[in-house]
Amino acid sequence: MTTPDPKTLALILVDYHSGATVRAEEDAWWADRTLTVAQSCFRAGRSLTPGERLHGHQCRPGHDRCRAFGERLQEDADQLGSYSAFEPLFARVNALTKDVRKAGELMAYDAADRIALRLGIPVERIHLHAGTAQGARALGLPQGRGRKWIEVRDLPKGLHALSVRDAENVLCIYADQFLSSPDGFRPLADPRRSACTRPPRRRSRC
Numbered sequence: 001m002t003t004p005d006p007k008t009l010a011l012i013l014v015d016y017h018s019g020a021t022v023r024a025e026e027d028a029w030w031a032d033r034t035l036t037v038a039q040s041c042f043r044a045g046r047s048l049t050p051g052e053r054l055h056g057h058q059c060r061p062g063h064d065r066c067r068a069f070g071e072r073l074q075e076d077a078d079q080l081g082s083y084s085a086f087e088p089l090f091a092r093v094n095a096l097t098k099d100v101r102k103a104g105e106l107m108a109y110d111a112a113d114r115i116a117l118r119l120g121i122p123v124e125r126i127h128l129h130a131g132t133a134q135g136a137r138a139l140g141l142p143q144g145r146g147r148k149w150i151e152v153r154d155l156p157k158g159l160h161a162l163s164v165r166d167a168e169n170v171l172c173i174y175a176d177q178f179l180s181s182p183d184g185f186r187p188l189a190d191p192r193r194s195a196c197t198r199p200p201r202r203r204s205r206c
Helices: 006-017 020-030 037-046 062-075 086-099 105-119 130-138 164-173
Strands: none
Touching (some): 020 105, 037 062
16 A cells, blocks of 8 residues: 555645535435435436536536436335445446446446435445545555455555545545645645536536
């Protein structure tokens, strides 16, 4: 494992925690128990933030694919709502991506994570989808032989106090900065980065 400068890790954590309020608002949005499970599944796949903007992770798929994915998840709500553990929930959501063109693993993970919040299901492992895999590579963490997840204890010691969900976010957000010097660190946890800031387009990109 590559060990980042402890000062850089400290800067990463300060920057990340500065966005805690916005993330808490988003989590409450996905976990809203005034919605039925079917409505929550649609919201999870539709991927609109509390401000009714498309979440930044889904800028590339765009509004039309996210809407179609939300509708597909809503159709499967009875099955999705029956799970009590994250792994089978994620596997089912991932399987449903085949019904929506170019709905990839990141869309599946984000939707499963949001549905898990609504169902009160904890995420117990850091899954290596596109963003987290990039962060894991930067840290020299093992990913071979089809490994799809890592544990928080696999991360540098300075990150061990993070929850699984926070660790997943940190790996994604700061993948390009783990090996930066403290002087070269660039703050990234601007809450505005969590949503697309452009108006909807047929081929929306961040």
